[in-house]
Amino acid sequence: MRTVVDLTRCQGYAQCVFLAPAVFELHGEEGLLYATAVPDDQEERVRQAAAACPVQAILLGEEVKSGAR
Amino acid sequence: MPDDLKDGRIVIVGASLAGLRAAEALREEGFTGSLTVVGDEPHAPYDRPPLSKQVLLGQATAQTTELPMRRDPDAEWRLGVRATGLDLLEKRVLLEDGESLPYDRVLIATGTRARPWPHKEEAALEGVFTLRSREDGAGLADRLAARPERVLVIGGGFTGSEIASACRELGVQVTVTERGPAPLVGALGGTLSKLAAVMQRNHGVDLRTGVTVTALNGNGAFTGARLSDGSRVDADVCVAALGAIRNVEWLAESGLAAGPRGIACDAGCRAFNMYGIVTDDVFVAGDVSRFPHPLFGYQMLSLEHWGNAVEQAEVAAHNMVNPGPLRRPHLAVPVFWSTQFGLNIKSVGVPTYSDHIVIAQGSLEARRLAMVYGYKGRVTAAVTVDMAKSLDYYRHLIESAAPFPPPPGAADRAIAADVTIPSDVPDPSVLSHGPTVALTGHLPDRRLTVV
Numbered sequence: 139m140r141t142v143v144d145l146t147r148c149q150g151y152a153q154c155v156f157l158a159p160a161v162f163e164l165h166g167e168e169g170l171l172y173a174t175a176v177p178d179d180q181e182e183r184v185r186q187a188a189a190a191c192p193v194q195a196i197l198l199g200e201e202v203k204s205g206a207r
Numbered sequence: 208m209p210d211d212l213k214d215g216r217i218v219i220v221g222a223s224l225a226g227l228r229a230a231e232a233l234r235e236e237g238f239t240g241s242l243t244v245v246g247d248e249p250h251a252p253y254d255r256p257p258l259s260k261q262v263l264l265g266q267a268t269a270q271t272t273e274l275p276m277r278r279d280p281d282a283e284w285r286l287g288v289r290a291t292g293l294d295l296l297e298k299r300v301l302l303e304d305g306e307s308l309p310y311d312r313v314l315i316a317t318g319t320r321a322r323p324w325p326h327k328e329e330a331a332l333e334g335v336f337t338l339r340s341r342e343d344g345a346g347l348a349d350r351l352a353a354r355p356e357r358v359l360v361i362g363g364g365f366t367g368s369e370i371a372s373a374c375r376e377l378g379v380q381v382t383v384t385e386r387g388p389a390p391l392v393g394a395l396g397g398t399l400s401k402l403a404a405v406m407q408r409n410h411g412v413d414l415r416t417g418v419t420v421t422a423l424n425g426n427g428a429f430t431g432a433r434l435s436d437g438s439r440v441d442a443d444v445c446v447a448a449l450g451a452i453r454n455v456e457w458l459a460e461s462g463l464a465a466g467p468r469g470i471a472c473d474a475g476c477r478a479f480n481m482y483g484i485v486t487d488d489v490f491v492a493g494d495v496s497r498f499p500h501p502l503f504g505y506q507m508l509s510l511e512h513w514g515n516a517v518e519q520a521e522v523a524a525h526n527m528v529n530p531g532p533l534r535r536p537h538l539a540v541p542v543f544w545s546t547q548f549g550l551n552i553k554s555v556g557v558p559t560y561s562d563h564i565v566i567a568q569g570s571l572e573a574r575r576l577a578m579v580y581g582y583k584g585r586v587t588a589a590v591t592v593d594m595a596k597s598l599d600y601y602r603h604l605i606e607s608a609a610p611f612p613p614p615p616g617a618a619d620r621a622i623a624a625d626v627t628i629p630s631d632v633p634d635p636s637v638l639s640h641g642p643t644v645a646l647t648g649h650l651p652d653r654r655l656t657v658v
Contacts, residue, residue, distance in 0.1 A: 140275040142254050146514035146542045149595045150551065163266070166549030167575070167593040171261050174254065175271035199275030202227065202251035202284060 139176040140201050141184060147195035154187035154196060162187060212528045214240040218300050218308050219282075220290045221316030221454075222246025224254065225493030225516040229314050230280035232524035242282040243308055245300065247317075249287030250341055256513060258344030259366055260546060263373035265352060269345035290317070293461040295480070295489065311488065312527045315458070315470060315478065316520065318494045319451035319511060324361070324423065334429035335445045338366055350444050351377055357442040358382070359432055361420050363390030364640025365545045367448030368403065372547040375410045382413040382440050384420055384432075386639040393638045394543075395558055395590055397631025399578060402571050402592070406548040413440075419639065450640050451511055453495050463489065468645060469497035469509045474536040476523035490527055492519040498537060502605060503560045503587065509645040514542045540602055541644065544595075550574060553595050556588030556605040557644055561630040565612045566623045567601075569594055576621070577601065580630055581611025 141161070143154075150168025154161075161173045161180050176184050176198070188196040217233060219226045222244050230244055246252070253272045261267040285302070292301035293315075299307040321337035324330035334355075336347045351358070351374065358374050360367045363385030374381035387393060390407060392400035407414045419435040423445060431441040455465040463486075464471040464479040470491045471479040476498070478489040491498075493516040497507045522537040543554040561580035569576030569592070577597045580588035586609045589601030604613050612625045635645065 140271070140273050142274055144514070144517075145256070145544045146512075146517075148544075149598070165546055166551060168595055169546035169549070169551035171264070171266055171546070174257055174261065174267045174273075197275050197277065199277060200279075201253075201273030202222075202276060 139181055139184075139198060140174060141172060141176050142174070142197050143170060143172055144195040144197065145170065147193045149193055151192045153190045153192065157187040157190055158183035212530060213237050215311035216241045216309060217243070217312050217314070217527060218310040219244045219314045219316060220300055221314075221318055221493065221495070222248070222252050222284065222286055223316070223318050223493070223516075224252065224274060224513065225316035225318070225520040226314070227252040227274055227276070227280075228517050229316060229492055229520035229524045230282050231277050232521045233528060234278060234280050236525055236528045238528045240311075242280060243285060244282045245285045245288055245290050245302065245308070247287070247289040248340065251284070251286070253341055255339065258341070259338055259369040260373065262344045262348050263351055263370065264376060265348065269341045269348060272341065289457070291457050293458055293463070293489075295462055295486070298488065312490065313488065314490045314492060314523055314527065315495060316491070316493045316516075317454040317457070319453050322447070322449040322452050324447040324449070326423065329423035329425075330447070332423060332425040332429040332445075333427060334425070334443055335423060335447065337447050338370065339451070347444075347446065351379060355379060355443045357440070358444045358446065359384070359420075359440050359442040360446045360448055361432075362448035362450070362640040363387070363403075363414070363416070364393065364448060364450060364638075365391065365643060367446070367640055368407070369545060369547050370446050370448060371407060371412050372410070375412060375548070380411075380413070382415065382442065383407060384415045384418055384434060384440075384639065386417070386419050387633055387637055388416055390414070390416075392633055393559070393635055393640060394643055395554070396561065396564065396580070398564060398571070398628065399590060399592075402574070406550060406574075410548050448640060450643075451494070453509075455495060468507070469495050471497045471507060474499055474538065475526045475534050476519060476537055477526070490523040492516065492523040501538065502540065502608070503557050503646065506560075506646045508541070508557070510541050511643040512541055512543050515539065540605055542598070542602075543643065551593050551595060552590065553598050554588065554590045555598050555602045556580065556586075557646065558588040558590055558630070559632045559644055560587045560646055561632060563611065563627040564630045565625060565627050566621045567613060568597060568619050568621050568624070570621055570623075579604070579611065579613050581627070584611050585609070586611045586613050
């Protein structure tokens, strides 16, 4: 599973950092860095983080499989 | 008739952020026809911003930055195949393998590539990088992980500054050269560029401004560079962060209005041909586009922004499957972010479209502020440093053409909130780093000066 944070929206509320600290990390006061590949054992926490994000900036999903249709 | 637009054949050229989001949006808009996405890179659509941040820091690998799909767009993905031409009359996308794809409507989202170091042999030295693709990110991350003695970054734009920030965080020595007076000056103007310079130096960056690199040295492998002030920099890794080149060459024979600034399109993302006549079956989105914006004097804007790629792709997709009266304009206010040296810098509007600024909240000393940019008495942009929650307020001021300096609105308003100072935006031609926002219209009060 992959994640991307729309950092255009992100305002640094950091709810995701509390809910899934292994995936989301604050860099300084409000800059967000995150692991792009979600480890299997973190999926539930990342789902919670995505749901809790006040500006709904976290997107989770599968990547495109090459040649797919 | 409208139903016909929901069917047929759509080809998207470009399989990065704009291409993927357009493909998803076409299905969300009810398109049921055949959808093909062509991409020259042999990878599924991936996200590039992490390549200059998490990937260099080793917190993510370049191989795992694929973009998650919001929904499966049920498309045929032609990845690793370059488009070589567009036949507007026959309505076909020509591919490098000799095949051609017929279309009813086509979306061009071919984006940009890194501007390479101009001297070919020097650019080919082992240890000389640019940073745009997944391979670039993986290669540079490997070199940084191997603890080089010193990294030379040529160009103090956002990418160059983020690379320098990552180097310092990894404990690697880094020199940044910038032809302009300070880093980020091309995007943010004089005042914030001074803060950027202080941040770099405080974090141990060897920042050289007002100089150019005249030669990269090395016998097979990069060993250092000569600068225009006569000095030398010994380094074993070099990153040319010189801005971007728009991927338009494949359209040279197409008859579209495609050039170094991008492909001109109308507010509805429809491409213009070279006579300035708008097409109705060729659409453009993302970094490769150049579009008029009413908030900035209807000048044609070229934006290298993540958020613009998403928003413009969605508008293009909507307009590709809806008839004229239901079409939407792409009017989103540009938003941009950068994380470097522990600061979160966000921008809304077009800071280079300005003559004066005020610090409306916070202060430079606190490294936490909101700076508002004005042009001829109107708010045109704002930049926040570690104050992202304020950005929406300023976006509203820009959208509503609020007077500049802005009226009081924020609780923690700075003492200097109504002291305007010149925005000091330099001519982009004097900088090492290419602008990430380019105003490409005619500005009678800005004249090019030859340096």
